[in-house]
Amino acid sequence: MKNNILDNIITQTLKNRISFWYKLIIFLISALNIAACVIDYGFVLNDKEQNVIFNIYNIAWWCYFITFFVRIVFQWKMINRKTISLTTITGLLLLFSALPKFIPITEASALYNIWQFFSNKHFIILTLLLFAALEVSSGIINFINKKTNPALLMTVCFAIIILFGALLLLLPRSTKEHIVLPVADAIFISTSAVCVTGLSTVDIAQTFTYEGQIVIALLIQIGGLGIMTITSFFAIFFMGGTGLFNQFALRDMIGSETFSSLISTLLYILGFTFIIEAIGAFFIWLSIHGTMNMNLHQEIFFSIFHSISAFCNAGFSTLSGNLGNPTIMYNHNAFYIIISTLIVLGGLGFPILMNFKKMLSYKSGKFFDKIFKRKKQRPFYSHIANINTKIVLSMTAILIVVGTIIIAISEWNRAFAGMPFFDKIVQSLFNAIAPRTAGFNSIDLTQFSLITIIFYSFLMWIGGGSQSTAGGIKVNTFAVAMGNFFSVIKGQKDVRLFNREIESDSIRRASAVIFGSMLTILIFFIGLVIMEPNISAKGLLFETISAFSTVGSSLNVTPLLSDGSKIWVTILMFIGRVGLITVLMSFIKHSETPKYRLPKDNVIIN
Structure with a gap:
């Protein structure tokens, strides 16, 4: 009997150690993968450097591919339904990207265009980023502790996003040629975007490239949703959201009336936000189309950026002088x-x-x-x-x-x-x-x-x-x-x-x-x-x-x-x-x- 208990303790200890090192390795690979993406899109690389980045992508892809099957086989019963949905989505994307690797087809095949899409570099990198984001988020929140004060979690999440945003704005491709953005300005603008403030120490239009302006738009979107949604989303999926303490905190954070409606509330917030911003962007485009000396691509980008900035109450603009710029100031009352x-x-x-x-x-x-003339019983309010x-x-x-x-x-x-x-x-x-x-x-x-x-x-x-x-x-x-x-x-x-x-x-x-x-x-x-x-x-x-x-x-x-x-x-x-x-x-x-x-x-x- 004692031997069986001792064997169980040793087995459990061994499992815990294997699990710890396995999670640590996946976390480090995910962090390396995110860093590789930042370097790939933020810098102009030579062939040798591109090859190194490609090898990192390849290693990350195989690790995630193996991880997906390990979880499906060994942890199926332990994974709750919410986590299954996330794992399944990322896993399916990985499987799609694997099809061209394991099942090559010729140009004559009807599936050739689909296979080309699945093997596209941007599709693969997006898939790797999704997987990496989930792994890194899971690791960070598990490290903070399952009973973390939600206020501390929210503060830490905002700080991390701000610092990461500042790093992205410092990349060479984020700023126009011959412009070097000071670190203090990068932190200031990243904070202003994430905190949806709109104060800027530099002229956004004259300083940042399209890539830099896209980073600012993403930071605004994250900041606009952050307190209610992003923190809650990660908390529910990674910090033991079924706990009563966490459910009370998250319910109050996003304005949900019941525990059971937390997920539906989050999805409604996300859906409503993106729908309103899409409608807003469309009407902005209608109001400025053909009047601002922009091509179609520039008009669409302008419309999306300002719709996000307006709905998130950020106040950033891609025009010099904000919305007092002469190109928009006159004859644009609809705008x-x-x-x-x-x-x-x-x-x-x-x-x-x-x-x-x-x-x-x-x-x-x-x-x-x-x-x-339906006789349906409805609750009275x-x-x-x-x-x-x-x-x-x-x-x-x-x-x-x-x-x-x-x-x-x-x-x-x-x-x-x-x-x-x-x-x-x-x-x-x-x-x-x-x-x-x-x-x-x-x-x-x-x-x-x-x-x-x-x-x-x-x-x-x-x-x-x-x-x-x-x-x-x-x-x-x-x-x-x-x-x-x-x-x-x-x-x-x-x-x-x-x-x-x-x-x-x-x-x-x-x-x-x-x-x-x-x-x-x-x-x-x-x-x-x-x-x-x-x-x-x-x-x-x-x-x-x-x-x-x-x-x-x-x-x-x-x-x-x-x-x-x-x-x-x-x-x-x-x-x-x-x-x-x-x-x-x-x-x-x-x-x-x-x-x-x-x-x-x-x-x-x-």
Whole structure:
């Protein structure tokens, strides 16, 4: 009996060691494969160097091919359905790429073109990258630990993406000939893209090639989805997403109502994002087609880039001077309206869009039941539009209308002087929407009056909806704070919004967010004033609010910043995107609630 137990222990220990070294080797090969792809597409290589890269691809392909079959044979019962789907997809792609290797055919065959596609270098590299990304992500998250604080996981993921993005922007093929991008600028722009801010220390159009602009677009897309989707996606598949702690954290992170709907929520967010961006790109293309001295390829790229940038509230543009460039500024009102619509949709927040889906499904179902006289039992909803939807929609509408009126009155005969009547209306609307974290500029902001700049800063600070691509303190926070303010004035003991009593936790969190935002802005503003004594305090304060709120608007201060100031603003953009509370929670251990209560007392306020 003892011998059997000892044999089992030895066998299990041996299995664990083999598993450890096997995973480590696959992780290292995957990291090497990603590095090879970066070098291959980022540098101009000679034949000898290309041969080395090809050998790395070949080694990685065989390792992944063997890994796929090992998992299928030995780990089939241990792999959950979600992981099976990922493994199957990557495995099938590997099998497709293997067909031309093991089953060669002649040009006369009907399958020749398909075989050519499967043997195409770009298809094989994409397959290897997918496999490598899954392996590296799995390794990193398993290394961090299965019970990692989701706030820490989110912070680390953003930091890794930013550093990797900066590395890609430093590659020779990312920048135009004879341009060497400083490391500080690469980190700044990568952070600005991932944090969907839009601030840039260089002219995007004059500095980056198509490859570099594609990298920026991908970083924007990752950043726009990052908090809600990418972190959640990897967490579900690789950090034991079936755990109750993780499911609670991820459910709140992406606005899912139930545990069972986590995956469907993630897929809906992804699908909705890409569909809206595709529709937006199509309408942008229609609005600029044949009017900007671009060929078809350039028009399509321009449309896709600006659709992604607008929906993700990033504010980056491939035009010099942003959207105030003369090629787009005049006779393109439709373009500005489309961009504004995308900004608003991206700034609503994915929980609101999920609620829209629920409302649409419910209302359309009842409508068709009446049309076709179906007697289908449907659940009754007294308030199908939840309080978050009501707050975000009402606050968004109020801020847009009030902002448009104030900017129109303030700048009608100033910054908008000489424009046709309808152009002034469109520009007023656009410049009321853009400050709420999009950061697109159609007018040089230095032309705006002080009143407009102050109101612009206020809009930047408020931002968009919670769990959206927007930044700022969020309209939800501002609405709760306003509700608390009026409840104190009225002498009410509770805070009420839309016939609902707001939870005390929400009020506490809103107060913490507002205090944290003001403290952060103050600290970073003082830091900039110390480091940049030759730049006006007004410009530095505006820059600070813009960076914290991930807006991207500037009073032409960003290009003047020193390297130290760039890093300082980079840190601020990161805090603004991830959230001060999230950053602090990721490093500060949560204290357990004591089992006793202290005596209550009153603090004199006012």
